[in-house]
Amino acid sequence: MAAEPILRTEALTRRFGGLTAVNDVRIDLRMGEIHAVIGPNGAGKSTLTNLLSGDLPPTSGRILFRDRDIAGRTPHRISRLGVGRSYQKTNIFKPFTVLENCRLAAQSRAPHALRILSRAERFRDLARNAEAALELAGLAQRADEIAANLSHGEQRQLEIAMCLATAPTLLLLDEPLAGMGATESARMVELIRALGRDHAVMLIEHDMDAVFAVAQRLTVMVNGEVLESGMPEAVRASPAVQSAYLGHGE
Amino acid sequence: MNRRRSDIALAAALLALALFPLAGSTFYLQLVTKIMAMAIFAMSLDLLVGYTGLVSLGHAAFFGIAGYTLALLSPQYEAANLWTTLPAAMAACAMFALVTGALVLRTSGIYFIMVTLAFAQMAYFVFHDTALGGGSDGIYIYVKPEMKLAGRTLLDLGDLGQFYDLVLILMTAVYLFLRRLLGSPFGRALAGIRANEQRMRSLGFPTFRYKLAAYVIAGALAGISGYLAALQFGFVNPEILSWHNSGIVLMMVILGGMGTLHGAIIGAFALVLLQEVLANQAWFGEAAKHWQLAMGVLIVLVALFLPRGLAGLGARPRKASADGR
Known part of the structure; x- marks a missing residue:
């Protein structure tokens, strides 16, 4: 994947009082690529989504979307730039x-x-x-x-x-499969795969089968930090990831 | 409700109101004129409460500011010009709405209620405690404004029947304007804000600007009613800005059914007529003095048993599927 990232974060950090929910995160999202972000509950995945969509302002760090820093902009401005998001809890x-x-x-x-x-x-x-x-x-x-x-x-x-x-050009999908039955899930996976062809997609998901079925890039977060990032197979094989997350047999 | 059926009912109601002066006595003509002016007031508030989800308890500020604008612009012994003073009154209200709205719309829920109330009380005390509007005594408007076109008097506003016609025309115009507005992309966006403001923002809507626009429009329309009331009664005093007036118009909207324009009109008629009936000593004797008690009970009953207000009575029960839940 040689394409330039459409969105790139630099040292992105968000603190809630004493808790650092997102700590020094760097993530690249590219057109035509589905980038899955996984991690245990509380790893900071949803907070990361909220920072990228503008629902939360970051404490520090930069969010470069098409080389423009959009950190701290309001959600409607970010949306108008071409960033669409779905919510973990249905929001219609x-x-x-x-x-x-x-x-x-x-x-x-x-x-x-x-x-x-x-x-x-x-x-x-x-x-x-x-x-x-x-x-x-x-x-x-x-x-x-x-x-x-x-x-x-x-x-x-x-x-x-x-x-x-x-x-949108960039889609932020926060657990789109949450609470879905098997048939519905399969359809949604197909939809996400299709969207990945002409959008940049960040996919947050707990369903590992779905993640490995569609993701071209995988980032594992633990305690607000990026533990590992790269090609799905390489990440899956990483000993750190094995012990911290995947090893628990999900 | 079936759109065509409701349109027929509405046209019939307007026709009845247009023919009413043929039958009504002076007393009732004045009463219905007052009610129709209040109906404009209630519809303007419904735009905020029923359609945008903004419960304001300071709407009387616009009513009062418009009335004072007319009083202050009226020469003492000559007629003011309706074509300039009515737009001026609406513009004054729009300005007040723009400035206060930019502040109050940063709050929501219970805080919004408190801050709108606070701004209305400030406006009240500006007129009550300063010489600007004659202090607590208010100002008399000795001569009714003129409504001329090319030198000819279009309507003689000193004449009860002709003034009644003007108020009826304006009430109808405000109703049609708001109905049109609510069916426009702008109106749909307001409905979206009421249903789920956060989602509207994430879809790319600058919701603050939409709410501010609605607030300014509601303020300017409320100005029409305040202007008409001042014209009708020939004087203004600070009481027209009091929180009682804000509360009464809110009760009209709730009684009639929030989020239905015709409900606001029904609410205005119901509330004022109820007050007339309950305070009638010939019918209720001594109890008539305590009409507010009976009114309170009735309002509670409507709130409990008619959650969609009086307007919900005529409508057929919605299919279960249409309920928002």
């Missing part, structure tokens, strides 16, 4: 229809969002982007359902579809 607009969830996501990219007297449905391009995202995430036939009525797995798919409707 439950009272709205599935399509409206994605239409709103697509609208965030539209310059006419502040036109207050035109009907939202008039903007066909938004609906098309939303439908395309639903199609990609495999939810097209559920478009008119109220999001609250979707199964857990479908809500996870919607989470990703909303993210896609904003047309």
Whole structure:
């Protein structure tokens, strides 16, 4: 993977009082590459995602996205630069229809969002982007359902579809498989693999089978620090990783 | 509710209101005029409370500022011009909303309630304790504003029936404007903010700016109602900015059903008419003096048994699937 990283962190650190949740982390994310981040609970994976998406400001360090330091910018600014994220805990607009969830996501990219007297449905391009995202995430036939009525797995798919409707270049996926059944998981893995071809993807996941099935690069975090990073097979073979994490038979 | 059915019901209600002056006595004409002005007030608050999820307890500030703007701009013995004073009143409210909104919208939930209340109380004391607006006595508006077009009087606002028409037209216009706004991309974004603001931010929406825009629009629209009330009663005093007034309009929105524009109108009618009925000594004798007690009980009952307000009564029960949960 010779491509230049689209996102690169330098000495990224986040402290909560006395606890250092993310400590001196360096990570590179590249276009067309799925970079999985694994580690035991409390390793700092979700905090890392929150730092990259702007949901949390870092205590110190830099986040270079396309060579621009975005550390500490607000989530909406980072989102507009082309960084989309999904949440570990399903985070959707439950009272709205599935399509409206994605239409709103697509609208965030539209310059006419502040036109207050035109009907939202008039903007066909938004609906098309939303439908395309639903199609990609495999939810097209559920478009008119109220999001609250979707199964857990479908809500996870919607989470990703909303993210896609904003047309991001970098996807931060925080445990997309959490709580999914086997069939749903298999579909999601396929989706992630497909997205990895034309996006940069950071995948946080506990499901090791899924991780080794799709990841081209693997980073192991323990106690807020990067323990090992590299090609999945090399990382898997690393003695430090074996003893600290994988060795426990997950 | 079926959109077409609700449109027919609405058109019928507006027609009834348009024909009402043919039947109503002076007393009732004045009462309904007052209610329709309050309905504008309630709809403007519903934009914040019902659609954006911002519970404000300081909405009376806009009502009062608009009233004082008219009073202060009215020459003592001549008629003011409606075409300049109404926009001026709305602009004053929009300015107040922009400045205070930039501060209050940094808070949320219970703090938002407290800070909006605090700003309204500050506005109250500015008019109560300084000579700017005649102190606690307020100001009289001796001559009603004129509404002329090319030298001809369009509506004589001193005439009860014609003033009634103006208020009805403005109430309808505000309703249609807000309905349009809520169906626009901007309105959808407000709904998204109400449902899940954090998610809106992570999708790339600058939610603060959206909320501020809604706050300014709500303030300017509330200004219309304050202007009309000042025009109708011919005087302003600091009480129109008091927290009682903010509380009453909030009760109208809750009673009618939050997040339904027509609910705000229904709430305004229900609250004012209830007050008239419960305080009627001919019907309730001595008990009429304690009408606020009965009103309180009724509000509690509505809150308990009609969570979607009076507007929820007419609507068919939503399919279980449509409930937000």
